[in-house]
Amino acid sequence: MTRRLITHLRYLGLAVPNLEEVRDFYTQHWGLVAVDGDDDIAYLAAAGSPENYILRLRRAEKRIDLISFGAASTTDVDEAAATLEAAGVRLVTRPQKLGTPGGGYGFRFFDGDGRTLEISSDVTTREHRTIDEREPVPVRISHVVVNSPAPEATRCWYEEHLGFALSDTLWSKTMGDMMYFMRCNALHHSFAIARGPHASLHHASFEMRGIEEWMRGTGKILRSGARMVWGPGRHNAGDNTFAYFLDPASNTVEYTTALKVLEEDDWHPSKLDVADIETQDQWGTSNEMSELVARESFNDVDHGLFVAPPV
Template sequence: MKQAAKSPITRVRHVALAVPDFKKTAEFYRTAWGLEVAHKESDVVFFATPGHPEQYILRVREDAAKRVDLIAFAAENSSEVDALAQRLGSAGVRLATEPGSMATPGGGYGFRFFDPDGRLIEVSSDVEQRASRALEPRESIPQKLSHVVINSPDVQATKRFYEQHLGFRLSDWLEDRMCFMRVREDHHILAIGQGPHTSLNHVSFEMRGIDEFMRGTGRLIRQGKEPVWGPGRHSAGDNTFTYFTDPVGNVVEYTTELERIEDDETWQPRTFSTEPDVADQWGTAGPFEPMVPAMFNSPDQGLWTPSPL
């Protein structure tokens, strides 16, 4: 069997959100969620973590419309960026920008395009890294951005796009509702859920370990922020989870111990049930169905529209 070409994508860099309640949302991510401000302007905040050298892992921008401004992925080098842009353009994918120098914090070289649902995607290389350090035991703040999950009205078509054009590979299914996609060893950096409309399902942040995961969960609960679902341990991906909502209704997750797929060529995707004893291995999270409306979210108001920055 011919070996599949390696994806030009190496990891997810950041997710950029536009929100109508800017001050309250930015404060949530700075205080309750535990991110630090790396760059700030009057209407946008770039959030980073001291545990990772990425310039920022979350961007929050003020806007009357609630939308995902973009999802950003990393590539190895500028040659990979150029080659990917050429392939996408030749395949008729709508490019929002051509490859070139970027003006966002850390600079770099990249371009943007729309996926089949109208979601803006960025791929970049050569972004300057920031100083980072290993998180300490009991330091219950995000260590890095783990993955992003999106909702699509046609999960199969969106899955094929990311496989055919970006080299993502299928790791597992959650029934026929959600597929988990990888580019390297991490079980998934992207998952695509079947939804009634195009929207953000959730953004996941990895903690240092189980103890820090539970301490972070407890910190939010003590502040009166009840989990949407969790704490528990998933079947697909084998990672821990606790889900909360930010002030505008976006779902965010604390996680740790995401499964790694070392032998990529022999991996056989599995299909997991949403039955309570399968969806949550620990049996601590409560029923799966009540959290579905929160994860469907409201329809994305920025589809097929370039981000203003």
């Protein structure tokens, strides 16, 4: 297996026009902790994660601001930047000391669709704790899924330039490949690419301590008044549980747990037919996947492509 320069998903940055409302949802209901910020930006951490923050919210037109990945060392950051630039990838910034909370060393660049990505190392970790039994708060960020009108090309870009590997594919007899599950470590997926009408966020997923905590968290969010889009159930690809909700900016967010950890050298990707009911939900407990449910995660058109966020 080729050595990867990316080690893990670090955080997701979103721009939202209703910052106060969205921040309050994630801190008062979703279970994240505000660790830094001001009137126009908020940095939110998970109590169980050493990452300085796992979600960044900025007041602006709705978009994906950036997706941040970790690297093991400054040497790997420099090597990633040099390799990407040599391949013609457009850099936003060159490797440098970071001025965001936690500091570190990193750089930003555009992926093939125009999303802003970041690779960083040496970010200060935060004091975190073990999540208690039955405590319904996220342990960490699990994965980010994006929509792409050309998912085949997007998949190839992440494989070629960032060393992601394909874990599994969702497939339809009438529409072809519907979703690619991509990994940068032994977790089944930290990133995925869905076929959509435009580039946008499909969903962001947050890992819970276990099934008991995931189910209690699902009930907690239902009682908060947030709309459940799909769930609760258990996927086939990744073997993880799911419960999808809409946040106050109409981004789809998920509580999950029990994501499969792969023996990478022995793993062979499968094509899973979305027409098979157990592909979507092994348990049969969720509402049936339909065109109306799928449309919820198409999200609004992302107007931030090839426009780097100011922070």
